[in-house]
Amino acid sequence: MAQRQVSAYAEMVLTCNEDFHCTGEKVLQEHALLRVVSGQLTVIQAEKSTICEAGQTLLFPKNQLFTLSKQCYDGRPYKSVIISLPTQLLRAFYEKNTLKDLRPAEAEILKLDQDALLDSLFASMLPYFDLNKPLPEKLVEIKTHEAIEILRNVRPDIDGILSDFSEPGKINLADFMEKNYMFNISLDKFARLTGRSLTTFQRDFKKAFEMSPQRWLTRKRLALAHYQLSEKRKRPVDVYFETGFENLSHFSYAFKKQFGYPPTMLP
Structure with missing residues (x-):
């Protein structure tokens, strides 16, 4: 089950899985920020796996190949909130903002440190999914911009990922x-x-x-x-x-x- 709040070019999703175990492979076309609300999420990549529990947050850069394994944990179903960070919105953001860190960052799935700003962001979003009407588009965009600013505060090197708009280059x-x-x-x-x-x-x-x-x-x-x-x-x-x-x-x-x-x- 998934509930969405969508603007013209941003999206927030609350996912809920009542089954004990659910798996699926993903390749995201846009960056995404994910907070586990309850349950447990395992992210399986070619060379490593990452376990994320309630209260923990992951950043998924675009064009990364991975498998998600979602499970109940401590008797609670898997729930998460996902904020998409579309290229169009990021382009507009970086046209108006100076890069904090010019060093290129390696595009890999990041498990972010616990931070009060992240906690506040996701706590403020959960009530939106109880609304019986769509959230105003402008508010979705404001919360997405807030997520970008918080990411830049939590990880000063994140600009190297979020401001990279190139397509995958030819590799071996x-x-x-x-x-x-x-x-x-x-x-x-x-x-x-x-x-x-x-x-x-x-x-x-x-x-x-x-x-x-x-x-x-x-x-x-x-x-x-x-x-x-x-x-x-x-x-x-x-x-x-x-x-x-x-x-x-x-x-x-x-x-x-x-x-x-x-x-x-x-x-």
């Missing part, structure tokens, strides 16, 4: 795919994240791996799944999502086709 495709093949996203998104059109991505991929992206991804994901099942002693129901398969039946079919036996009957 093989290195990126070896690190991120387990994320179940479309080839279009893989192409964009490596700074390529889909046609160029497919051409460069075949040159790097000597097979199609679909075939290579299936092989890599199945090899990882086999390792997780045989060495880590995980269950198929826990493995299929972690290794990039959409559902258990598709995973079981592909696994048996590759190895000659179902994942429940490892020799």
Whole structure:
């Protein structure tokens, strides 16, 4: 369930998940600020995982690949407030404001330190979601500007991320795919994240791996799944999502086709 307060080019969202466990893969097109209100959020990236509990805040830079795992915690459902920081709004902001820190900041998901300003920002927003009418657009924009100013106070180096309006540049495709093949996203998104059109991505991929992206991804994901099942002693129901398969039946079919036996009957 999600409740939204939206302006012409800004958005605030309250999400609520009553289920015990919910997962999903994301690639955001805009920066976003997230505060966990209750429950627990695990952010899984290629090389690390970050756990965020009630009262903690994360900044998600755009064009980062990650998986979210949302869970009940201490008997409370997962709830969070998300403030989008659209490029259009950030451009307008930085046209009027001087950069505090000119050093380029590495675009990575940041777990922000506890801060009274962040606490005040999100505490002031929660009542908005109880309204039975839309919040005035101007107020959504004011709160988004407030979020930007607070971020700049909490992290003086944040301008290097928020003021970077460039599109993903062309990067080493093989290195990126070896690190991120387990994320179940479309080839279009893989192409964009490596700074390529889909046609160029497919051409460069075949040159790097000597097979199609679909075939290579299936092989890599199945090899990882086999390792997780045989060495880590995980269950198929826990493995299929972690290794990039959409559902258990598709995973079981592909696994048996590759190895000659179902994942429940490892020799």
